[in-house]
Amino acid sequence: MKRIGVLTSGGDSPGMNAAIRAVVRKAIFHNLEVYGIYYGYAGLISGDIKKLEIGSVGDIIHRGGTMLYTARCEEFKTLEGQKKGIEQLKKFGIEALVVIGGDGSFQGAKKLTEHGFPTIGVPGTIDNDIPGTDFTIGFDTALNTVIDAVDKIRDTATSHERTYVIEVMGRDAGDIALWAGLADGAESILIPEDDFSMDDIIDRLEKGHKRGKKHSIIVVAEGCGSGVEIGKTIEERTKLDTRVTVLGHIQRGGSPTASDRVLASRLGAYAVELLLDGEAGKMVGIEKNQLVSHDIDEALSRKHTIDLNMYKLSKELSI
Numbered sequence: 001m002k003r004i005g006v007l008t009s010g011g012d013s014p015g016m017n018a019a020i021r022a023v024v025r026k027a028i029f030h031n032l033e034v035y036g037i038y039y040g041y042a043g044l045i046s047g048d049i050k051k052l053e054i055g056s057v058g059d060i061i062h063r064g065g066t067m068l069y070t071a072r073c074e075e076f077k078t079l080e081g082q083k084k085g086i087e088q089l090k091k092f093g094i095e096a097l098v099v100i101g102g103d104g105s106f107q108g109a110k111k112l113t114e115h116g117f118p119t120i121g122v123p124g125t126i127d128n129d130i131p132g133t134d135f136t137i138g139f140d141t142a143l144n145t146v147i148d149a150v151d152k153i154r155d156t157a158t159s160h161e162r163t164y165v166i167e168v169m170g171r172d173a174g175d176i177a178l179w180a181g182l183a184d185g186a187e188s189i190l191i192p193e194d195d196f197s198m199d200d201i202i203d204r205l206e207k208g209h210k211r212g213k214k215h216s217i218i219v220v221a222e223g224c225g226s227g228v229e230i231g232k233t234i235e236e237r238t239k240l241d242t243r244v245t246v247l248g249h250i251q252r253g254g255s256p257t258a259s260d261r262v263l264a265s266r267l268g269a270y271a272v273e274l275l276l277d278g279e280a281g282k283m284v285g286i287e288k289n290q291l292v293s294h295d296i297d298e299a300l301s302r303k304h305t306i307d308l309n310m311y312k313l314s315k316e317l318s319i
């Protein structure tokens with residue numbers, strides 16, 4: 001193998017740049033040439049492909065977003081789109097590909113391998129929702145962004161004796177809500193993996209208020225419904241001054257944390273190692289702080305699960 005490609009796809013996440021850097025440098029270290037495919041699978045189909053050198057990935061390890069840009073591409077979900085992509089790869093003499101992205105992007109990587117094109121997936125998403133890895137690239141940074149925001153909101157919540165509902169990202173996965181809620185000592189954490197009881201939330205708030213709590217924080221994953229509606233219900237039922245903050249895309253950006261940079265560097269380099277070993281159709285991950293790989297197919301057939309012990313702990317500590 002002489003030449004590999006790398007692309008980022010789907011939602012961006014902080015640390016993707018560090019992963020691109022690791023892929024490029026590890027590959028060059030092993031005397032491979034690396035081509036960057038811009039705008040994900042859309043750029044793969046259109047041939048937006050350029051050679052990357054050691055210096056092309058300089059000064060990006062600390063930057064959020066992705067220097068290769070990203071896109072969502074419906075055409076790549078079709079056989080025709082996938083064939084066009086493979087034709088472009090062949091045209092550029094690219095023999096294997098690293099795809100950095102979320103589970104949707106991994107589906108594309110799986111298709112390429114099925115068509116005989118060796119592809120390895122690197123999990124990059126803030127949602128931490130990919131089975132086969134304890135952590136995804138970007139989760140730690142997003143979590144720290146949420147914590148920083150909630151700490152600031154907490155100051156004003158205390159000063160005004162308010163209840164704050166904070167809506168965080170996570171349509172199908174409650175990881176950001178759970179970890180942020182635990183790290184921030186939230187009264188209640190609402191995650192899509194569990195049915196929440198409004199009576200329980202109200203009960204906790206009222207108990208806290210009676211024992212003289214000056215503020216309350218409720219963290220809601222977006223998959224649980226609108227934070228605004230939940231806030232309204234809480235205010236109507238408790239008569240406590242309640243405000244809602246929807247954190248939104250602030251959670252996707254920013255300089256990656258040390259943890260995400262290290263994770264991205266390890267996973268990106270490991271993906272290249274697997275390609276050099278002749279592997280294909282795998283995703284890389286980290287389990288118990290050890291690098292692991294799984295068949296993408298097998299990993300995606302599993303359902304991402306939340307750490308129920310942590311969820312239980314969050315309830316025990318917020319009495």
Ligand code: ADP
Pocket residue numbers: 009010011041042071072073074075076077078101102103104105106107108109111125
């Ligand atoms: P993420 O990778 O962050 O989960 P998406 O789910 O939007 O983001 O997927 C990113 C892209 O991956 C899609 O726009 C599409 O190009 C490609 N993709 C998603 N699902 C498939 C599929 N079943 N087959 C081929 N490509 C897919």
